[in-house]
Structures are given as structure tokens and as C-alpha cells.
Amino acid sequence: xxxxxxxxxxxxxxxxxxxxxxxxxxxxxxxxxxxxxxxxxxxxxxxxxxxxxxxxxxxxxxxxxxxxxxxxxxxxxxxxxx
Numbered sequence: 001x002x003x004x005x006x007x008x009x010x011x012x013x014x015x016x017x018x019x020x021x022x023x024x025x026x027x028x029x030x031x032x033x034x035x036x037x038x039x040x041x042x043x044x045x046x047x048x049x050x051x052x053x054x055x056x057x058x059x060x061x062x063x064x065x066x067x068x069x070x071x072x073x074x075x076x077x078x079x080x081x082x
Contacts, residue, residue: 020079
């Protein structure tokens, strides 16, 4: 059996990640901190010392190049296999 994990983490919803962390017994405080890192980010752009209005930066899950993403993906897999 072959499983292709390439870009698989991008398809895991944030809700699933947080639920699996809770199921695995990760402390609530740590789950909340992880949730904050996955919360919708906002940005503004400065042009000639003037700022644009703030706008949301959205993405479905944890950014795939995040150092945290590999760990979270492993934990989601652990929850699936349990």
C-alpha cells in the first residue's frame, strides 16, 4: 500500500487539527497557543510612509512551511492511527 503525503497537510482542516490535539491529551493551554498561531492574520502595506487599510491574510490550515506544521501533521496521523 502506498500513501502519498505530499501536500497532504494542506488538506487537513484547522478544526480537525485542534480536535485531534485534544483527543491526544495535549494540554488545553498548548492547544490554545497553537490555535492562536493558526488564527487569521492581518497585514497592512506601507507605501511612501502611508499605510493601506488593514486586510486579512487567509489560509485554510497551518502554513506548510511553518516549523510547527510537520509536528502537527505527525500528531494528526497519530490520532488517525489510534
